[in-house]
Amino acid sequence: MIPVKGYEGAQVAVLGLGRSGLATARALRAGGAEPVCWDDNPAAREAAEADGFTCRDLHKGGAFDGVAALITSPGIAHLYPKPNPVIRAAMEAGVPVDNDIGLFFRSFADAEWQMHDQPPRVVAVTGSNGKSTTVALLHHILQEAGRESQLAGNIGRGVLDIDPPGNGGVVVLELSSYQTELARALTPDVAVFTNLSPDHLDRHGGMGGYFAAKRRLFAEGGPDRAVIGIDEDEGLFLAGQLSEAAGDDRVIRISAARKLTGPGWQVFARKGFLSEYRKERQAASIDLRGMTGLPGAHNHQNACAAYAAARTLGLAPRLIGDAMATFPGLPHRSQTIAESGGVRYVNDSKATNVDSAVKALSAFKNIRWICGGLEKDGGLEGLQGQTGNVVKAYVIGREAAGFALQLDVEAEVCTTMAAAVERAIEDAQEGDTVLLAPAAASFDQYDNFEQRGEDFTAEVNKRLG
Known part of the structure; x- marks a missing residue:
């Protein structure tokens, strides 16, 4: 642990009690500060209280009286598209807002x-x-x-x-x-x-x-x-x-x-x-x-x-x-998960935007491309002209039909990962690569890109035996 310096004896508010939030509260306590914690999730508050931390509803008026700083988790918006109400209250009270990265470098x-x-x-x-x-x-x-x-x-x-x-x-x-x-x-x-x-x-x-x-x-x-x-x-x-x-x-x-x-x-x-x-x-x-x-x-x-x-x-x-x-690569990032019958199966679920998907598509030949999900800002125009290595696309996601219409390659609407993997395996020939590179976020069907990649891996392994 890196004890936080500069807040000895001071109250410091911590907003968001996930992995980084709890670690921040512990490091503040180790440095002599008095953390005051809040998360809108009751389960997260219970976990913090079980660790000996005081939880205070930072939405209430006067919550920042006597508070030296607010430390917020990175996923909580502080400016655009609009500030979180707790962060806005801190700024209006003149309380400095920071995150765990700032505390790390000062400590x-x-x-x-x-x-x-x-x-x-x-x-x-x-x-x-x-x-x-x-x-x-x-x-x-x-x-x-x-x-x-x-x-x-x-x-x-x-x-x-x-x-x-x-x-x-x-x-x-x-x-x-x-x-x-x-x-x-x-x-x-x-x-x-x-x-x-x-x-x-x-x-x-x-x-x-x-x-x-x-x-x-x-x-x-x-x-x-x-x-x-x-x-x-x-x-x-x-x-x-x-x-x-x-x-x-x-x-x-x-x-x-x-x-x-x-x-x-x-x-x-x-x-x-x-x-x-x-x-x-x-x-x-x-x-x-x-x-x-x-x-x-x-x-x-x-x-x-x-x-x-x-x-x-x-x-x-x-x-x-x-x-x-000797570097083995990272899970969900151009990760070869199987090879069978001359066909390679690659999990690049981390390709959550168009640019990263284009880079994945340039890395392999004869691609059976599993793509789709929650489109990001900017749409799919960046994919145009970048699919020369793709034999066919198999589109997943709740809006799979609309996604498929924007592609410049033959595309089959599959909606689910199970259907996409099944169809790609049926069509694949020796020398092909079945590639998951969604070019979209996962949140329409999955909690995160890791879960999407794990689903792809499980479906491939189930069908290859």
Whole structure:
């Protein structure tokens, strides 16, 4: 646990008592604060009270009298599409609003670090797609190198629930736009921006607000090193803002779309090979083509990001490459779950938006594509012209018929996962890939994308025996 500093003896309100909320309350208590908790869910309040916390209805007038700060869970809206009533009440009372990420960065450093030969480091990764794979891959590389590493944030443990790091320890954080937008402190040693595509636009008031939330990770804290994906204009702009000159190697530019040149520090992937260039000379090359845990150009971009971050931490290229070769991949992210009769079955349920689905579709050939679900803002126009590898689509979801009409490939309306898997298996021929890459949210039929991926896996396994 990382005890929260700066609130000794003060009342601090905690809104939302899920995984991160309870961890926050415990860390506040460990730091000497008096947490006052609330969640609209009675079961969540009961769990907090069983842990010894006081619950107070923060909707009531005067609830913020004597309160030093409000710490809110990331899923609770604080501005768009409209502020949660409790957060609005805190702001009207002049009470600062923060989240667990902000508390982590203000509390992470410890006096005992003076005894370390190498101080602990924090690597924080944000972006639209690839964050989870990037942080998991970096964590895997560090462990294979014998370095102490902890995975936290939007994956793994809550940031305040991790163990105090030891000598040279590394904390690898996945941070969503919800987390970076509100945190009052953001001071990673290394910050990584993977890419940007439309997502969560209602929560951020549009694309500009979404990018601004991501940009805060770099603008607020001034990391020692920044790894920036420049395959979109926003990343190119961000890299330019952070650089003092073309040769400024505090900024490492990465790409999975083209060769990068220039006097600076670049890492890029082309035709399945990762290359590192420094001062216009090649420093390393890694063959990614046979790495089953990193299929497709989108995963090659993730590999570039993790490689660049690992290099900033002093790891050698050969060690990084050897570790990448043993990376198993993450569940629900281009995860091969079965192979039978020359047909490969791939679970990419995490492809919840059009951009991530397009990247999945480019990673395989002869695709029997299971797609559909709750459409996100922006519709499906981005799929047009991107389905050249698709033999046929099998559409699920409550609005499957409407979804299917927007596709530029042959599509069969299946509605349920069971029907889609059954029809895809019946049609599949040797050399095909049955791919779940929904290009939509899961909430019309499932609680989350993990449950959707597990349903796909179960249906495949049931039919393959």
